Amino acid sequence: MRPEAATAFYYRSSVSLFSGSAPCSSSTPPQLTTPWAAGAFISSKQSSPYSLSSHSRPRLFAMDLRGERWTAPSLCLVLVLLQASISACAGAPKTYIVHMAASEKPSSFDFHHEWYASTVKSVSSAQIEAEEEEDAYARIVYNYETAIHGFAARLDEDEAERMAEAAGVLAVLPETVLQLHTTRSPDFLGIGPEVSNRIWASGLADHDVVVGVLDTGIWPESPSFSDKGLGPVPSKWKGLCQTGRGFTTADCNRKIIGARIFYSGYEASSGPINETTELKSPRDQDGHGTHTAATAAGSPVPDAGLFGYARGVARGMAPRARVAAYKVCWTGGCFSSDILAAVDRAVSDGVDVLSISLGGGASPYYRDSLSIASFGAMQMGVFIACSAGNAGPDPISLTNLSPWITTVGASTMDRDFPATVTFGNGANITGVSLYKGRKNLSPRQQYPVVYMGGNSSIPNPRSMCLEGTLEPNAVAGKIVICDRGISPRVQKGQVVKEAGGIGMILANTAANGEELVADSHLLPAVAVGESEGVAAKKYTRTAPKPTGTLSFAGTKLGIRPSPVVAAFSSRGPNYLTLEILKPDLIAPGVNILAAWSGDASPSSLASDRRRVGFNILSGTSMSCPHVAGVAALLKASHPDWSPAQIKSALMTTAYVHDNTYHVLKDAATGDASTPFEHGAGHIHPVRALNPGLVYDIGQNEYLEFLCTQNLTRTQLKGFTKNSNMTCKGSFSSPGDLNYPAISAVFSDQPATPLMVRRTVTNVGPPSSTYHVKVTKFKGADVVVEPSTLHFSSANQKLAYKVTLRTKAAQKTPEYGALSWSDGVHVVRSPLVLTWLPPM
Numbered sequence: 001m002r003p004e005a006a007t008a009f010y011y012r013s014s015v016s017l018f019s020g021s022a023p024c025s026s027s028t029p030p031q032l033t034t035p036w037a038a039g040a041f042i043s044s045k046q047s048s049p050y051s052l053s054s055h056s057r058p059r060l061f062a063m064d065l066r067g068e069r070w071t072a073p074s075l076c077l078v079l080v081l082l083q084a085s086i087s088a089c090a091g092a093p094k095t096y097i098v099h100m101a102a103s104e105k106p107s108s109f110d111f112h113h114e115w116y117a118s119t120v121k122s123v124s125s126a127q128i129e130a131e132e133e134e135d136a137y138a139r140i141v142y143n144y145e146t147a148i149h150g151f152a153a154r155l156d157e158d159e160a161e162r163m164a165e166a167a168g169v170l171a172v173l174p175e176t177v178l179q180l181h182t183t184r185s186p187d188f189l190g191i192g193p194e195v196s197n198r199i200w201a202s203g204l205a206d207h208d209v210v211v212g213v214l215d216t217g218i219w220p221e222s223p224s225f226s227d228k229g230l231g232p233v234p235s236k237w238k239g240l241c242q243t244g245r246g247f248t249t250a251d252c253n254r255k256i257i258g259a260r261i262f263y264s265g266y267e268a269s270s271g272p273i274n275e276t277t278e279l280k281s282p283r284d285q286d287g288h289g290t291h292t293a294a295t296a297a298g299s300p301v302p303d304a305g306l307f308g309y310a311r312g313v314a315r316g317m318a319p320r321a322r323v324a325a326y327k328v329c330w331t332g333g334c335f336s337s338d339i340l341a342a343v344d345r346a347v348s349d350g351v352d353v354l355s356i357s358l359g360g361g362a363s364p365y366y367r368d369s370l371s372i373a374s375f376g377a378m379q380m381g382v383f384i385a386c387s388a389g390n391a392g393p394d395p396i397s398l399t400n401l402s403p404w405i406t407t408v409g410a411s412t413m414d415r416d417f418p419a420t421v422t423f424g425n426g427a428n429i430t431g432v433s434l435y436k437g438r439k440n441l442s443p444r445q446q447y448p449v450v451y452m453g454g455n456s457s458i459p460n461p462r463s464m465c466l467e468g469t470l471e472p473n474a475v476a477g478k479i480v481i482c483d484r485g486i487s488p489r490v491q492k493g494q495v496v497k498e499a500g501g502i503g504m505i506l507a508n509t510a511a512n513g514e515e516l517v518a519d520s521h522l523l524p525a526v527a528v529g530e531s532e533g534v535a536a537k538k539y540t541r542t543a544p545k546p547t548g549t550l551s552f553a554g555t556k557l558g559i560r561p562s563p564v565v566a567a568f569s570s571r572g573p574n575y576l577t578l579e580i581l582k583p584d585l586i587a588p589g590v591n592i593l594a595a596w597s598g599d600a601s602p603s604s605l606a607s608d609r610r611r612v613g614f615n616i617l618s619g620t621s622m623s624c625p626h627v628a629g630v631a632a633l634l635k636a637s638h639p640d641w642s643p644a645q646i647k648s649a650l651m652t653t654a655y656v657h658d659n660t661y662h663v664l665k666d667a668a669t670g671d672a673s674t675p676f677e678h679g680a681g682h683i684h685p686v687r688a689l690n691p692g693l694v695y696d697i698g699q700n701e702y703l704e705f706l707c708t709q710n711l712t713r714t715q716l717k718g719f720t721k722n723s724n725m726t727c728k729g730s731f732s733s734p735g736d737l738n739y740p741a742i743s744a745v746f747s748d749q750p751a752t753p754l755m756v757r758r759t760v761t762n763v764g765p766p767s768s769t770y771h772v773k774v775t776k777f778k779g780a781d782v783v784v785e786p787s788t789l790h791f792s793s794a795n796q797k798l799a800y801k802v803t804l805r806t807k808a809a810q811k812t813p814e815y816g817a818l819s820w821s822d823g824v825h826v827v828r829s830p831l832v833l834t835w836l837p838p839m
């Protein structure tokens with residue numbers, strides 16, 4: 001399905017993006033790419049950041065929620081896109097990733113790296129060649145040889161354009177910079193120690209599972225990485241423990257079996273790392289990488305918590321899995337050439353699962369280097385989990401859209417950290433907080449409350465408590481109401497504290513709705529939802545002398561309803577391919593406790609001198625390693641399963657009802673969520689271990705899917721790495737991919753009938769019979785043939801087809817499900833019907 005058609009349908013408007021030019025600037029923002037010949041795409045622009053998935057962070061760009069994202073209407077999007085179209089100066093060399101057809105290496109070269117260097121030399125300007133005899137080798141940043149074939153090199157614009165025309169070159173892509181997008185979650189997911197131990201005892205006699213984590217490194221002293229009870233390092237493992245300042249081989253053990261760093265791309269674009277402040281070693285100074293690694297595969301740690309909150313046994317999803325840490329993120333971001341080198345090396349090292357809590361903007365599959373690298377990893381049998389992004393609740397905000405990637409959104413758990421604001425008029429409003437300081441407000445005393453936003457309903461710098469906006473004579477000795485937005489939430493409290501304030505009420509705006517994210521504030525503070533924030537501000541405007549106090553209630557379990565889709569979790573539909581439903585599923589990503597770096601404060605503010613062993617974070621960065629860890633459990637139990645089978649098991653056993661037996665809710669609206677928010681649903685690890693049936697997909701099927709995306713032969717070779725690959729035309733549409741979800745798109749009006757085919761593999765009892773059940777839709781009749789599947793052997797494959805005929809085209813998508821059941825297993829696929837308006 002055309003991306004422009006999907007966008008027009010969901011926005012009812014069109015936006016044109018233009019490439020422009022501007023004076024050269026060292027601060028040029030992320031840029032759009034410009035197409036050149038032979039399907040190779042070259043950008044003349046500066047790098048744009050990939051992100052660690054934790055709401056933009058004060059230091060790294062991250063997909064956890066320690067920072068804030070200021071959300072505005074589509075005008076903001078237009079401004080960002082216009083800014084992104086400004087060119088940097090053409091003369092300055094930049095890093096480009098060059099994908100090569102390895103099979104086309106001329107026989108005159110013994111090694112691929114010799115061919116690559118010769119290719120660089122052939123496109124180099126005469127001036128540069130004369131200056132440096134060995135320039136070609138010196139300008140190559142990385143050689144890639146496992147997940148992808150090619151290299152990263154420093155080129156100017158003209159050289160990059162000539163490179164796209166060189167023999168054997170498949171694509172030339174600009175360097176981009178991605179951003180970084182527990183005690184309770186294993187129990188909440190039903191994999192307490194008794195279940196997890198049973199899985200590993202039965203599944204690991206001959207198989208050791210390794211989870212590779214691409215992030216900010218690892219803090220090896222954390223008890224979450226104890227190797228107690230683990231056997232020798234798996235014999236298949238080819239990785240190593242890379243040393244550097246603050247990290248020696250002794251920091252690896254039978255738990256952390258690999259640790260590497262990747263910084264050449266970063267330094268090529270940004271200059272040398274400042275080693276007086278940043279360790280050029282696998283040691284994690286940020287905390288994000290330690291947190292994600294421990295979430296996926298942390299060893300059990302008794303009596304873990306943060307300032308007394310969330311106290312209990314902290315353990316990862318797969319506590320007996322091994323961890324390999326690949327540090328790809330530095331103070332200035334996470335550069336794509338480094339990320340690709342890490343994926344390439346991780347596959348060569350022998351990882352089984354990759355957890356990548358990173359993301360940038362969504363690009364076509366053939367222009368997305370992570371998409372191409374993850375395709376290569378999938379070919380080698382590696383399961384890849386990626387965060388969906390933290391750009392919710394905006395629609396069409398997902399990253400990591402490739403069907404061979406498992407794209408993970410975020411949800412809440414049934415645990416909360418309640419706090420209360422009691423006003424002088426007797427009214428109470430509830431919120432959350434992780435404050436545990438020495439200075440508390442007395443519940444028996446009332447303190448002045450002030451809101452600096454005046455009567456306007458639109459937040460402004462003073463209402464958001466931005467640095468330098470609060471006058472001490474206006475806030476000293478008072479509780480200050482601060483609107484969320486622009487600056488990190490905890491930093492707002494720091495601003496209040498420095499101005500003499502004694503407490504803070506952090507109020508959500510419309511962008512955040514009623515979603516509550518707890519923080520370890522530096523002064524007494526309570527975060528409240530939008531409606532409660534409105535009530536608090538109204539009280540300050542109407543009361544002659546508004547007063548209040550704050551109180552904190554610790555940790556509370558059994559919160560209802562839960563889970564709830566997080567408001568920040570990025571949303572579908574998949575604008576690249578409407579027929580591929582994204583996100584794939586959701587997992588816990590709000591207020592997650594896991595291990596932390598001893599070099600970082602819990603707030604990540606430089607002014608915060610506190611140090612903790614565990615921290616509580618929110619973001620799709622946190623939900624991604626939950627799924628990666630559960631995938632490791634499945635790999636241990638079913639070592640012969642393909643990445644697609646593992647993904648299918650996770651998706652078809654996911655649930656869509658909360659603990660009140662109602663449909664999952666969306667925290668952004670309070671209404672029922674849809675598959676564009678929760679995908680197939682919330683993961684259910686125990687059910688995924690025994691799914692009954694799975695939808696398998698091999699590399700040939702994925703390639704046929706790519707053939708429906710109008711890729712040129714050269715673009716397709718970026719995935720196949722085989723010059724002889726041609727499209728067989730076996731797929732009439734992208735919807736023919738054997739995906740565990742069905743998204744049917746009616747693009748013609750009047751709509752012609754659609755036919756979708758699927759094949760299921762029996763991984764349950766050899767002799768079994770499954771019956772189908774399908775939701776009734778207003779807009780279409782859905783017929784499944786056959787309606788019964790009879791299996792007589794294990795791993796038997798049976799096909800069925802789904803015919804959809806429009807009765808009355810709907811203006812908005814319809815949501816339902818197609819389920820197969822044998823009375824024990826329920827194999828559920830979300831079913832989404834979309835009618836595109838005439839173009």
